Amino acid sequence: MIRPVARGSKAEQLGRLFLAAVVIAFLPSLPLGNYLIYPLTILITWFHEMGHGLTALLIGQDFQRLVILPSGSGFAETTSSGTMSNVSRAVIAAGGPLGPTFVGSLLILASSRHRLWRPALYSLAGLIALSTLIWVRSTVGLLTLPLVGAVLAYIGYKGRAWLQRFALQFLGVLAALSMLRDLSYLFSYSAVIGGQPMLSDTGAMQEALLLPYWLWAIVIVALSGMMIGWSLKLALDSPDGRGGWRR
Numbered sequence: 220m221i222r223p224v225a226r227g228s229k230a231e232q233l234g235r236l237f238l239a240a241v242v243i244a245f246l247p248s249l250p251l252g253n254y255l256i257y258p259l260t261i262l263i264t265w266f267h268e269m270g271h272g273l274t275a276l277l278i279g280q281d282f283q284r285l286v287i288l289p290s291g292s293g294f295a296e297t298t299s300s301g302t303m304s305n306v307s308r309a310v311i312a313a314g315g316p317l318g319p320t321f322v323g324s325l326l327i328l329a330s331s332r333h334r335l336w337r338p339a340l341y342s343l344a345g346l347i348a349l350s351t352l353i354w355v356r357s358t359v360g361l362l363t364l365p366l367v368g369a370v371l372a373y374i375g376y377k378g379r380a381w382l383q384r385f386a387l388q389f390l391g392v393l394a395a396l397s398m399l400r401d402l403s404y405l406f407s408y409s410a411v412i413g414g415q416p417m418l419s420d421t422g423a424m425q426e427a428l429l430l431p432y433w434l435w436a437i438v439i440v441a442l443s444g445m446m447i448g449w450s451l452k453l454a455l456d457s458p459d460g461r462g463g464w465r466r
Contacts, residue, residue: 261360266394267318268295270322271318274314284356288413312420316439320397324391324447326390327454328454331457333380344372347368388454404420408422
């Protein structure tokens with residue numbers, strides 16, 4: 220006899236996340252699937268490039284602009300008023316894949332407390348809007364990101380409780396695992412972005428800190444996996460996570 224899954228249980232939440240992951244994985248292979256998933260592709264790029272830019276700001280550098288290309292790739296342009304140390308270069312490079320993991324873990328942890336669901340969604344929507352005004356300098360980003368932010372704000376304002384929590388957990392996983400969208404990039408020394416050859420994030424770390432790019436890629440994947448796994452476990456094991464949905 221198959222027991223029904225309790226509403227709001229850990230099994231139901233994991234089932235929703237798994238179903239969403241399957242849909243995202245297979246949508247591109249379906250007719251018009253790439254168009255349906257396109258806003259999420261842009262959001263993943265935004266998470267990654269904001270990781271670079273905000274890391275640069277945190278260590279005293281300048282974040283000039285964020286460009287998202289029609290292909291879904293992008294870059295963050297940062298500058299320094301003086302000579303930048305190798306450690307600073309490596310930290311900024313690591314901020315792209317690790318910054319979103321950190322933010323994603325915070326979103327997932329926020330999903331473990333009912334009172335934080337709306338504030339977290341509003342905060343993310345506000346950050347998207349603010350970053351669009353200050354840093355985003357591409358047509359694709361200017362058109363797509365405000366729409367994504369508006370959807371998040373609407374879910375926070377009108378969405379049902381289960382949808383608010385699911386949105387936080389889904390966006391948290393999406394941000395934390397954004398580096399896996401193109402794992403070959405992480406395990407490459409260089410890449411072509413917007414028609415221009417550039418060092419990959421791990422390639423830049425190799426140039427700054429000497430250790431090979433593939434080793435840095437392994438470290439980044441391991442750290443990201445630990446952070447997302449830890450945050451999911453805490454969120455799903457929390458009292459709000461085990462009980463039913465509340466308004």
